[in-house]
Amino acid sequence: xxxxxxxxxxxxxxxxxxxxxxxxxxxxxxxxxxxxxxxxxxxxxxxxxxxxxxxxxxxxxxxxxxxxxxxxxxxxxxxxxxxxxxxxxxxxxxxxxxxxxxxxxxxxxxxxxxxxxx
Amino acid sequence: xxxxxxxxxxxxxxxxxxxxxxxxxxxxxxxxxxxxxxxxxxxxxxxxxxxxxxxxxxxxxxxxxxxxxxxxxxxxxxxxxxxxxxxxxxxxx
Amino acid sequence: xxxxxxxxxxxxxxxxxxxxxxxxxxxxxxxxxxxxxxxxxxxxxxxxxxxxxxxxxxxxxxxxxxxxxxxxxxxxxxxxxxxxxxxxxxxxxxxxxxxxxxxxxxxxxxxxxxxxxxxxxxxxxxxxxxxxxxxxxxxxxxxxxxxxxxxxxxxxxx
Numbered sequence: 001x002x003x004x005x006x007x008x009x010x011x012x013x014x015x016x017x018x019x020x021x022x023x024x025x026x027x028x029x030x031x032x033x034x035x036x037x038x039x040x041x042x043x044x045x046x047x048x049x050x051x052x053x054x055x056x057x058x059x060x061x062x063x064x065x066x067x068x069x070x071x072x073x074x075x076x077x078x079x080x081x082x083x084x085x086x087x088x089x090x091x092x093x094x095x096x097x098x099x100x101x102x103x104x105x106x107x108x109x110x111x112x113x114x115x116x117x118x
Numbered sequence: 119x120x121x122x123x124x125x126x127x128x129x130x131x132x133x134x135x136x137x138x139x140x141x142x143x144x145x146x147x148x149x150x151x152x153x154x155x156x157x158x159x160x161x162x163x164x165x166x167x168x169x170x171x172x173x174x175x176x177x178x179x180x181x182x183x184x185x186x187x188x189x190x191x192x193x194x195x196x197x198x199x200x201x202x203x204x205x206x207x208x209x210x211x
Numbered sequence: 212x213x214x215x216x217x218x219x220x221x222x223x224x225x226x227x228x229x230x231x232x233x234x235x236x237x238x239x240x241x242x243x244x245x246x247x248x249x250x251x252x253x254x255x256x257x258x259x260x261x262x263x264x265x266x267x268x269x270x271x272x273x274x275x276x277x278x279x280x281x282x283x284x285x286x287x288x289x290x291x292x293x294x295x296x297x298x299x300x301x302x303x304x305x306x307x308x309x310x311x312x313x314x315x316x317x318x319x320x321x322x323x324x325x326x327x328x329x330x331x332x333x334x335x336x337x338x339x340x341x342x343x344x345x346x347x348x349x350x351x352x353x354x355x356x357x358x359x360x361x362x363x364x365x366x367x368x369x
């Protein structure tokens with residue numbers, strides 16, 4: 001029974017990591033890739049690490065806090081990494097996809113440039 | 119049974135790593151490569167975890183933590199470098 | 212509020228000393244007893260019971276997990292559909308939160324729910340620029356973030 005639960009967690013994690021990789025291949029521009037890849041990978045890490053934790057507490061009677069710490073760590077760092085990548089890409093001038101429906105940031109940046117410095 | 123599941127998961131993750139490598143080689147802009155590198159680091163974490171199940175050992179836990187830290191620091195440093203050419207800005211307001 | 216936590220911790224430590232059995236489980240029992248005592252004497256305390264904040268925090272986490280699972284499945288549907296029909300775009304999201312901690316928490320939660328990614332802040336921290344992978348309308352995106360996360364964060368920290 002517990003083996004089945006562990007396998008389900010591991011497989012969910014692996015499938016979401018694969019999904020992130022497919023998203024990187026299929027999506028059209030850098031922003032959508034960052035968007036999908038960051039979170040699919042976070043979800044994948046949660047799945048595999050919970051599976052790993054359950055496996056070691058079930059088969060070896062070891063409660064490994066470090067494995068759970070990995071989840072916390074990825075949770076804290078993944079949004080920061082995604083934010084840094086997207087912001088830097090925008091400032092470096094990477095184009096947004098042609099079929100995007102709106103771009104509020106561009107308008108606001110333009111306004112700020114046109115406004116004189118007080 | 120769990121061993122075979124671990125092997126299947128390793129196969130899936132290997133495919134994911136191959137896709138990431140493809141994007142790293144092809145990626146039109148530098149930021150596509152950085153995303154692929156980030157995802158590759160995360161996928162490696164899962165891979166090493168499966169290796170722990172196959173080899174029945176807990177010693178790779180530190181490897182997992184260090185991989186997570188390295189992938190995060192690498193991502194942030196690379197994207198800051200690509201943005202302005204410097205990693206640490208001296209004159210922050 | 213800090214005085215309550217201090218009181219609770221000292222009750223727990225006193226319990227641990229009284230039972231002369233130093234382990235995490237006795238500490239936990241003492242902590243629960245301290246919570247019960249604080250609840251009994253809550254009319255004498257000047258502030259609200261800090262435990263309500265913890266309940267609000269747990270509720271926020273549960274909402275977050277639910278949103279995360281739903282949105283992950285959504286992104287999976289977008290990525291695996293044979294023709295890409297996604298309409299990505301950048302939405303300016305006006306926030307009412309003002310402290311740096313609250314804005315950081317909000318942007319982390321927004322980024323971790325798939326489909327949305329915080330890209331930039333305005334200088335006065337009042338506007339977040341959110342990249343969304345599939346927009347129906349700007350109002351819907353703002354509405355969904357406002358009702359799920361911003362309300363929860365306001366309940367936890369203020």
